Amino acid sequence: MTFTITANSLVRDIVNELPKASDIFKQNRIDFCCGGNIPLAHAAAQNGLNLDNIIEDLKAVFEKYENAEKDVEVWTDSDSQTIINHVITNYHRVSEEELTMLSPYVTKVSRVHGEHHPELVKMNELFYEFKKELLDHMVKEEEIVFPLIKELANGTARNPEEAIKLIVELEKEHDHAGEILRQIRAVTSDFTLPVDACGTYRLVFARLEALESLTFMHVHLENNILFPRYIAN
Structure with a gap:
């Protein structure tokens, strides 16, 4: 592009x-x-x-x-430390920034158009639920689970069973975040714009859909490449 x-x-x-x-x-x-x-x-x-x-x-x-890495399969042969660093830089930091920047737009569209489009009120609720879930999840990954994965990778983990249990918990949290995104897509009819949609309305739907894609790639790297190295699927 x-x-x-x-x-x-x-x-x-x-x-x-x-x-x-x-x-x-x-x-x-x-x-x-x-x-x-x-x-x-x-x-x-x-x-x-x-x-x-x-x-x-x-x-x-x-x-x-727009020029972010699209072919994540390249990470299959990368070591866990490299993948973790990539996730933190390209998904955690980017998601944090986008959640912060997008929040006022979501709130504005819900407030201005919610009377005639009540689905936007639900969208607003779901967005803030997703925001809290994802922010808490990323803190948990960086402060607790990623350091344990590094220990599993280098053979220094003192309690491998506990580390694996926490990885499984992360996968469940991924499922929950995915369900919230599914609900956002459903309530917006797959981000279908009404005829009276203003520029901000269009902006919110475009960025929510982009946030969905970003989250899916984040989860893919972890669920399908990083985590299977340490847990049986």
Whole structure:
């Protein structure tokens, strides 16, 4: 995939193609919702911004999130330490950032459109349940289970049975997080937008779907590559 954003790209089209661009626009007070039907150069000029800097920021977002490793099977032959470091850097940190940045948008869409689209109220509840579950889960992995896996890998684990028990618990937590994501997809009818969906509405659905994909890849690396090395499936 190639970075194609230019000065003539419409603000709304940039967000549609690269949802996380909304964070850059929000930081720079560029209206990507109601006022998004203008070229990026015009939006930058309106706000007294340096166009080249905005494009560079957008390119950084593109490279960080759109050019992420897609073929995770490459990790099959990697050692556990390498996989753990990759998960923490590319999934834990990225998920934490996205959950933080996406939260106000989810809340806003639920508050503004919930009266006419009550499913958004449920979506909001499910999102915050998922957010808490995943954040707690990642802390547990980093502070407790990953260090135990490293001990299992190098043969220094003092209580292998307890370590394996905790790994099994993580898999169950993965199942629960997956069920919450399934409910979010169901309540939004597979992220189907109504005819009256505004830019923020579209943004939330696009980023929720991207968050779902990110989580699935996170779980795949652990459930299907890392954990089977230490537990029987």
